[in-house]
Amino acid sequence: MTERATEHVTCLGCGCACDDIGVVVKHGRITQANNACALGAAWFGDGMVPAEIRVDGQAATLEKAIHKAATLLVRAKRPLVYIAGDVSCEAQREAVAIGDRLHAAVDSLAATAAAAVLAAQRRGRATATLGEIRRQADLVVFWAVDPSERYPRFTARYTGERRASRAVIGVDVGPSRGPRDSDLRVTIAPDDEVDALAIMRAIVAGRDLDAAERFESAVDLARRMMRARYAAIVADGEPSSAAADPDRAEALVALAQALNGPTRCALATLRAGGNRSGADAVLTWQTGFPFAVDFAGGTPAYRPARGARVLLAGGEIDAALVVGSPATLPEDVAEGLGGKSVAVVGPRASAATFGPGVAIDTGVAGIHECGTAFRMDDVPLPLRASLPGPPAALNVVRTIRERLGARTHE
Ligand code: SF4
Structure with a gap:
């Protein structure tokens, strides 16, 4: 069969996470994303993504890349785990577990809405x-x-x-x-x-x-x-x-x-795509805090004024694991990763501009990978894959976490 349709696909092109997309695949490529807006259609594209695995710029096996990633992380004195876009909550959860194991700083795209998140934490939110x-x-x-x-x-x-x-x-x-x-x-x-x-x-x-x-x-x-x-x-x-x-x-x-006295009022905060609201939710389940969590002391500590941007700009980080698409990284985070020992696991990892030592291309959550994502109003939605793709981000990140072994509290 050369044509296949998948209904109720969730788009992560923006935080609306529209879950009514009908994706048509012909000859192994997406040819239609019905109901998607222009931004969503661009996010799906034709579904083609690179499937490269690179170590120090050279093609490598998945096994070698995972070994190298685990090695550079375990040797780091001050590691960072950064959750970028287009990965599922399940992969995000594995990333947080790696941060816990390494006593690392953990941050994510959720920090892009820090002002709104911090205001809600200070005052509550209707x-x-x-x-x-x-x-x-x-x-x-x-x-x-x-x-x-x-x-x-x-x-x-x-x-x-x-x-x-x-x-x-x-x-x-x-x-x-x-x-x-x-x-x-x-x-x-x-x-x-x-x-x-x-x-x-x-x-x-x-x-x-x-x-x-x-x-x-x-x-x-x-x-x-x-x-x-x-x-x-x-x-x-x-x-x-x-x-x-x-x-x-x-x-x-x-x-x-x-x-909410004289009438009823709700505040809705618009969020961008890539499942960044999922990163916020996963970090909160796992640590109690939505972004900028530091495990350096052995337990999660909230450091909203010392997130990835500040730690990278201050030269404190010597190695990093990026889980997600490097194209979604804030510019200053991408710049700060230059010259560090970095492993990237995510969609189009091999296109990262900051020269990571390890790059493992994975599928895109919602196109090639199933799982869960969060809409901007914190409603969880299922992700349906419509195409096969490169190795799943969840599997690669989980394998790296298993290679690091149990937490040691050293
Ligand atoms: S880009 Fe946003 S609004 Fe457009 S289809 Fe995707 S989720 Fe919906």
Whole structure:
């Protein structure tokens, strides 16, 4: 048979993790990804990925590469395990176990949304699944984000239905604008953003403020949100919003909490793809912390101010294991890995630009490998493979972990 269709495939092209994709394979290549947006279609591509295994730049056997990876890790004085994109939660769990065994620092792509995660840890967070927002919200406020750019199907899947009974408000903060087709637009100057959110919170709490006159549109928005039966605030948790006020995330968390008095309000944070929300969840199950976990003292310690970026920039790391696609690494992490003893196990590992000593190409979770991934609202979803591929990341990482032996507490 030269044509095969797989239904209910999950796309990891962005954090929406759409699980309604129909993948058609003809003559060993993906020819259709039905329901996928352009970003998702690009993520699936034709399903072809390299299947190389390299040690010191030369082709090698899988056995030799695994041996070399285990050796460089076990000899490291200050190892780092970094969880990159496009691997399943099952492979991520093995990576965390390696970090534990090595007394390593462990970090992941989840750190790209550190501001939102830390704000939620400090204050708690009033949130909901995207399914609940789709069913319940009669007012959706997109705060300085238009999902159509980096989360293309978010609106159609979660806020576009029942538009007649749901109002959409776009808040524009400098160049970060809400959706073009919003029913109402509110413009806030970037320097005023956090003050405006504080004023909105005060209005929700019933205070009458003189300063509120200067923030008339924000005050009107707060009052409109209080009148809603169920309001949702949608904000971007990812780096393109790094130019935003660093206190934005916390101010939004506080506003959403305050609104859960006069009405119901949920804060939804948009996350990028590659199963980074899974890395957050797996690290939290295994260690109690979502990113920047350090096992150096023998037990997991939370070091959010000393994650991979800081440790690499400070020259503290001498060897690293990257589990996941090197193309998804933040630029400064990829740069920091240059010149170190590094093993990469993941999709397109052989294309890593920082010259790893060991590169083992694996399949892509959700295309060649089954398992579990998390949507941006922390809902776990099954991954269905539609094509055979190179060795599975889970199997390779697990074998490296087994080679390292049991934890010794030396
Ligand atoms: S919206 Fe995101 S998850 Fe859905 S098909 Fe597009 S890229 Fe894939």
